[in-house]
Amino acid sequence: MTPAVGQQAATEATTPEAAVTKICAACHTMELVTDTPRDYDAWHDTVQKMIDRGARGTQEEFGLVMDYLFLNMTPVDVNHGDADMLMGVLHIDEKAAQAIIARRAVRPFKDLADLEKSVSGLDRKLLESKKRMIFFQ
Ligand code: HEC
Numbered sequence: 843m844t845p846a847v848g849q850q851a852a853t854e855a856t857t858p859e860a861a862v863t864k865i866c867a868a869c870h871t872m873e874l875v876t877d878t879p880r881d882y883d884a885w886h887d888t889v890q891k892m893i894d895r896g897a898r899g900t901q902e903e904f905g906l907v908m909d910y911l912f913l914n915m916t917p918v919d920v921n922h923g924d925a926d927m928l929m930g931v932l933h934i935d936e937k938a939a940q941a942i943i944a945r946r947a948v949r950p951f952k953d954l955a956d957l958e959k960s961v962s963g964l965d966r967k968l969l970e971s972k973k974r975m976i977f978f979q
Pocket residue numbers: 865866867868869870874875878888889892895896897898907
């Protein structure tokens with residue numbers, strides 16, 4: 843008998859990128875999603891609105907969609923965000939998040955350049971690409 847596994851893998855999205863593309867680009871372009879960064883609670887409300895409009899997926903897929911939105915489309919204030927926010931949005935480990943928190947307690951960060959030169963273990967390319975989501979207040 844042919845295993846059914848292949849069929850399931852083809853229909854169920856298993857990565858954040860695949861889930862968001864499958865579910866959120868079904869009615870409109872992905873640009874509509876990537877044009878409007880917003881905080882996690884607001885994303886939650888938006889996704890609920892889209893479900894009311896007819897967005898369909900499994901529980902797991904919507905979990906992956908929320909992961910995608912948190913990792914890629916959520917802004918962070920580097921001088922105030924908690925460790926989980928910093929780790930998720932900046933894609934850094936706990937150690938780097940704690941280094942940011944320790945440094946800003948002494949002197950808040952001025953800008954991206956200040957952050958990059960003061961904390962090691964940051965992915966500069968990623969920070970550059972997410973510039974519009976990284977704030978210093
Ligand atoms: C069943 C169709 C459908 C699906 C699937 C869908 N949307 Fe939408 N979406 C719409 C419609 C219709 C609009 C335009 C109406 C509006 O502006 O609220 C819209 C507008 C938007 C907007 C701009 C308006 C706003 O609320 O800021 C965002 C952002 C958005 N969708 C995100 C998503 C995300 C994220 C997903 C995946 C979870 C998704 N959409 C899936 C129908 C859909």
